[in-house]
Amino acid sequence: GQKWVRLVTAQTPTNIAVIKYWGKRDETLILPVNDSISVTLDPNHLCTTTTVAVSPAFDRDRMWLNGKEISLVGGRYQNCLREIRKRATDVEDKEKGIKIAKNDWENLHVHIASHNNFPTAAGLASSAAGFACLVFALAKLMNVREDEGKLSSIARQGSGSACRSLYGGFVKWIMGNNEDGSDSLAVQLADEKHWDDLVILIAVVSSRQKETSSTSGMRESVETSLLLKHRAQEIVPKRVVQMEEAIKNKDFPSFASLTCADSNQFHAICLDTSPPIFYMNDTSHKIISIVEKWNRAEGTPQVAYTFDAGPNAVLIAHDRKAASELLKRLLFYFPPGAGTDLNSYVIGDKSILQDAGV
Numbered sequence: 001g002q003k004w005v006r007l008v009t010a011q012t013p014t015n016i017a018v019i020k021y022w023g024k025r026d027e028t029l030i031l032p033v034n035d036s037i038s039v040t041l042d043p044n045h046l047c048t049t050t051t052v053a054v055s056p057a058f059d060r061d062r063m064w065l066n067g068k069e070i071s072l073v074g075g076r077y078q079n080c081l082r083e084i085r086k087r088a089t090d091v092e093d094k095e096k097g098i099k100i101a102k103n104d105w106e107n108l109h110v111h112i113a114s115h116n117n118f119p120t121a122a123g124l125a126s127s128a129a130g131f132a133c134l135v136f137a138l139a140k141l142m143n144v145r146e147d148e149g150k151l152s153s154i155a156r157q158g159s160g161s162a163c164r165s166l167y168g169g170f171v172k173w174i175m176g177n178n179e180d181g182s183d184s185l186a187v188q189l190a191d192e193k194h195w196d197d198l199v200i201l202i203a204v205v206s207s208r209q210k211e212t213s214s215t216s217g218m219r220e221s222v223e224t225s226l227l228l229k230h231r232a233q234e235i236v237p238k239r240v241v242q243m244e245e246a247i248k249n250k251d252f253p254s255f256a257s258l259t260c261a262d263s264n265q266f267h268a269i270c271l272d273t274s275p276p277i278f279y280m281n282d283t284s285h286k287i288i289s290i291v292e293k294w295n296r297a298e299g300t301p302q303v304a305y306t307f308d309a310g311p312n313a314v315l316i317a318h319d320r321k322a323a324s325e326l327l328k329r330l331l332f333y334f335p336p337g338a339g340t341d342l343n344s345y346v347i348g349d350k351s352i353l354q355d356a357g358v
């Protein structure tokens, strides 16, 4: 038989929401109850690398995540694969002598190898980078001619937050109105150069897998939290407008107060869920107190904090000076090797560590 293999490798950074997505109105299509806004991280740090391969020698679709084979049966991977396959077009690689016609794709199988350079499912949005990277790599492999908006709506069907990782910089996931999800997609608000003074530091409080997955957490919140309804209908629509304005004007005080308030409201909804969900722990709370006290003492905010479905703190500093000062403070309160809960730091810029005397 034919012995060729066609390979494509892609790398996608994760994103961190500053206005959170929490709650689905449709679980199959993954349609949210509110818009959300995120910042995409620097690709050198938290990212997924995915290689997709197609060959007539493959007898079924298979996938390996961090070196371990996982099942592709049912659900989200199938949805992404199906949506990309539907849009596959002719591929010709003259160098390798490969020619795949549009109609061949339905009978060809893929092998997928995906690797995260950070802890999987520990509240560091691994699924966001993962599904965005998978969809992007498959689209390249199959020569799909769709824009990023369309690809984002396909990635959304893998993991909601993944739709925001198709772009760098600041990104908004528009919830959309259509029942079929066709208008629920991501758009770029500003590219990565727009506000590049910001420094993002992640304090890894725990790299253990989270206890409540975002899928079941959201379901329970939608079913039981009245605060969630209020947030989706009354709070987020206004907040999204204010956040877009703050990003456009690089208005750090507004950006920081909106980011912190929105993270706290998301965790309040988790507490308002029955049974309550606890994603933050004592260390997370201590980090909030340190940042709040410092911001108040300075008179103008230096750092914003935000927490996803886990205890790790994502800290966004106004500039390098503030980031360096932040790191000094964290090292003071959580001295390395003193048995504190703070494991390590992932940082956007290594030279900050030098500034802080590490």
Ligand code: PMV
Pocket (backbone or CB within 6 Å): 016, 017, 019, 020, 021, 022, 036, 125, 127, 128, 159, 160, 161, 162, 214, 215, 308, 309
């Ligand atoms: O896309 P999911 O199912 O991993 O959900 C992500 C939910 C949060 O990270 C808590 C918020 C967000 O908007 O990313």
